[in-house]
Amino acid sequence: MTAVLLNVVSCTGSKFTSSRSSTASPWQAPSSQKTEEEVSLNWFTASTLRDTDTISSSEAKRFVDDVYQKLDDNIFAPTFKKELREQNLKELITKVDTKSSWSRAALTQLTNQQLAKLSISHVRVFNPVEGEQLFRLFTQEAPLTTETAATVSAQVSNEVGVLQVKSFVTPQVTKRSIEQAKAKLSQAKRILIDLRGNGGGVQSAISYLIEDIIGADKVFAVERTRNGIGMREPYVFRGYFDDSVKNIGLAEIKLSQEKKFIEYRTRFEARKDPRPYFVLVDNQCGSACEVFAAAVQEYGAAKILGVRTSGSVLGGGVFKLRWQGFVILAPIAHTISPKGNTIEGKGVQPDIELSECQDSSEQCSEKAVEIVVASVV
Numbered sequence: 001m002t003a004v005l006l007n008v009v010s011c012t013g014s015k016f017t018s019s020r021s022s023t024a025s026p027w028q029a030p031s032s033q034k035t036e037e038e039v040s041l042n043w044f045t046a047s048t049l050r051d052t053d054t055i056s057s058s059e060a061k062r063f064v065d066d067v068y069q070k071l072d073d074n075i076f077a078p079t080f081k082k083e084l085r086e087q088n089l090k091e092l093i094t095k096v097d098t099k100s101s102w103s104r105a106a107l108t109q110l111t112n113q114q115l116a117k118l119s120i121s122h123v124r125v126f127n128p129v130e131g132e133q134l135f136r137l138f139t140q141e142a143p144l145t146t147e148t149a150a151t152v153s154a155q156v157s158n159e160v161g162v163l164q165v166k167s168f169v170t171p172q173v174t175k176r177s178i179e180q181a182k183a184k185l186s187q188a189k190r191i192l193i194d195l196r197g198n199g200g201g202v203q204s205a206i207s208y209l210i211e212d213i214i215g216a217d218k219v220f221a222v223e224r225t226r227n228g229i230g231m232r233e234p235y236v237f238r239g240y241f242d243d244s245v246k247n248i249g250l251a252e253i254k255l256s257q258e259k260k261f262i263e264y265r266t267r268f269e270a271r272k273d274p275r276p277y278f279v280l281v282d283n284q285c286g287s288a289c290e291v292f293a294a295a296v297q298e299y300g301a302a303k304i305l306g307v308r309t310s311g312s313v314l315g316g317g318v319f320k321l322r323w324q325g326f327v328i329l330a331p332i333a334h335t336i337s338p339k340g341n342t343i344e345g346k347g348v349q350p351d352i353e354l355s356e357c358q359d360s361s362e363q364c365s366e367k368a369v370e371i372v373v374a375s376v377v
Contacts, residue, residue, distance in 0.1 A: 039135065039319075039320055039327060041135055041136070043131075043320060043324070043325060043327075044128045044131045044132035044135060044325045045132060046324065046325070047128040047324040047325025047326075048324070049128065049323055049324060049325060051103065051104050051105035051108075052103055052104075052105065053104045054101050054102070054103055055101065055103075055104060055107070056100070056101055057096060057097060057099060057100050057101060057102065060096045060102045060107050061093055061096050061097075062322065063111075063321065063322055063323060064089070064092055064093060064096060064107075064111060065089075066321050066322045067111055067115075067125060067321060067328055068085065068088075070319045070321065071085065071123065071330050072085065074226070074319060074330045074332050075226070075330060075331055075332065076224070076226050076314065076331055076332050076333055076334045077226065077334065078226070081118060081120060088114060088115075088117060088118055091114065092110070092111065092114040095110060095114070096110070104323070105127075108125055108326075111125050112125055120314065120331055120344075121286070121287075121310075121311070121312030121313065121314045121344060122312065122314050122315070122316035122329055123328075123329065123330060124328070124329045125321070125326065125327070125329075126318075126326065126327050126328075126329065127325065127326060128324070128325025128326065131318075131325060131326065131327045132325075134318070134327075135318075150166075151165065151166045151167050151172040151173045151177065152165055152166070152177045152178060152181045153181065154181035154182070154185050155184070156184070156185060156187065156188050157369055158369065159188055159189045159190065159373070160188060160190050160192055160369050160372045160373055161184075161185030161190070161191045162192045162194055162365075162369065163181055163185060163192070163193050163194065163209075164193075164194040165178070165194070165195055165209065166197055166198055167198055167199065167200070167201050168200055168202060168205040168288040168289065168292070169199075169201035169205075169249070170201065170248040171243075171248070173201065173205055173208070174243045175208050175242070175243050176243055178208040178209055182212075188275070189275065190275060190277075190278070190372050190375065191273070191275055191276070191277050192278045192279075192305075192368060192369065192372050193209070193278070193279045193280065193302075194280045194368075195279060195280060195281050195285050195289050195292065195293065196280060196282040196284065196285065196306070196357070196365075197282065197284045198284070198285050198288075198289035199284065199285075199286050199287060199289065200286050200287025200288035200289050200290070200291075200312075200313075201287070201288045202248060202249055202252045202288065203221050203223065203237075203252065203264050203288060203335070204237070204240040204241050204248065204252055204264070206221070206264070206288055206291060206292050206295075207239055207240040209292070210266065210292055210295060210296065211266035211270035211271075212270075212271070212273040212277075213272070213273065213277050213296050213301045213302055214266060214272070214299045214301045215266065215270060215271075215272035215301075216266055216267060216269065216271070216272070217265055217266060217267070217268050218265060218266045218295075218299065218338070219264065219265050219295075219338040220264055220265070220266065220291065220292070220338060221263075221291045221295065221335050221337070222234065222262070222264070222335065222336050222340070223256065223261075223262045223264070223315070223333050223334070223335045224260070224261050224262075224333065224334055224336075225256060225257075225260045225261075225333045226332060227260045228259075228260030231261040233261075234259075234261045234262055234263040235259035235260075235261065235262050235263070236262075236263050236265055237255065237259075237263070237264050237265070238265045238266070238267055238268070239265075239266070239267040256315065256333055276302075276372075276375060277301060277302035277303075278302055278303045278304075278305055278371070278372050278375075279292070279293055279296060279297075279302050279303070279304050279305065280305045280368045281293050281304060281305070281306040281348065281350060282307055282309075282358075283307055283308065283309065283310055283358070284310065285306075285309040285310060285348075286309065286310040286313070287312055287313050287315075289309065290311070290312070290313055290347060290348050291313060291335055291343065293309060293348040294337040294341065295337060297348060297351065298337055298338050298339050298341070299338070303351045303375075304348060304350040304351045304352070305350055305351070305354055305357075305368045305371060306350050306353070306354050306357040306368070307353060307357045307358055308347045308348065308349050308350065309343075309348045310347055311343060311344060311346050311347035312344070313343045314331035314332075314334055314344055315331065315333030315334075315335065316329045316330060316331055316332065317329070317330055317331075317332035317333075354367050354368065354371075
């Protein structure tokens with residue numbers, strides 16, 4: 001489940017909220033209609049609801065209405081796929097009406113299947129068990145598992161330095177871990193950054209690596225929340241949060257909430273590495289991973305190899321639903337490339353497509369290294 005959650009909630013992290021009070025909180029997400037209350041761990045652990053509970057069709061419809069109301073109230077742009085969302089809800093209500101009663105598990109599954117038809121990244125309902133795992137992941141109330149611990153690695157093959165970064169989620173990836181990996185590649189003549197399977201993370205973590213490729217004072221992402229739609233001048237965030245910051249994810253969430261319209265740039269003192277760079281991606285590369293790929297491609301700073309990325313770059317906020325312990329993850333922030341191109345729903349098309357990378361097999365990485373070795377410097 002941890003791996004699934006990482007893919008679902010990558011990019012700019014998550015904001016845990018509800019619509020009940022004006023209490024300020026680092027988890028509080030922007031809302032154009034109401035103030036929001038943070039979701040605590042107790043929201044999940046105190047739930048006595050079971051997947052096997054039977055509910056009436058009328059209660060099922062009230063739950064579904066609540067899901068779509070939370071989505072409507074908090075999505076990053078009220079007009080984004082509005083007609084499709086309305087039609088999607090009508091279809092779901094019609095399906096709910098076909099039965100006189102539902103189990104909570106069956107209704108949750110049906111709702112998520114219907115939400116998936118919207119083709120909007122980071123929209124999903126979580127039950128209490130899944131919600132608790134999500135909460136603990138982002139508040140770090142549980143230790144990282146061995147499954148998610150080995151995030152950054154490096155090796156040299158045929159004078160090609162291969163730097164693999166499996167996630168931009170902190171603290172799984174840190175500035176120190178990136179620097180230690182890069183030190184192992186000091187003798188390499190070309191660099192291949194392997195981002196296959198990287199579901200994303202926080203925007204600032206991109207800067208750990210991208211400043212070597214695109215250089216100093218360069219925009220690599222622009223993010224806007226619902227409350228930032230009418231703003232003309234962005235807040236410039238240059239660089240990254242230091243590893244000493246206790247929870248970088250929370251720090252970036254607070255930044256997003258407060259500034260609403262942010263331009264992420266590399267540092268003034270950044271030094272560009274003169275070696276040729278290549279970036280390997282697959283269809284599991286999402287969110288911050290795609291932002292990284294789009295930026296280096298637009299600056300002509302690296303060749304992108306592999307297959308088209310997932311097209312999932314919306315930052316998610318988490319909101320309480322009418323059932324204790326249930327939450328919806330809704331897209332509350334939209335990120336575009338340095339040139340203003342939309343990545344959501346489109347992904348990043350590689351400069352050199354490798355059919356071997358459709359399933360991210362070993363042949364994919366071998367083919368990529370072959371291309372890098374044969375490249376003209």
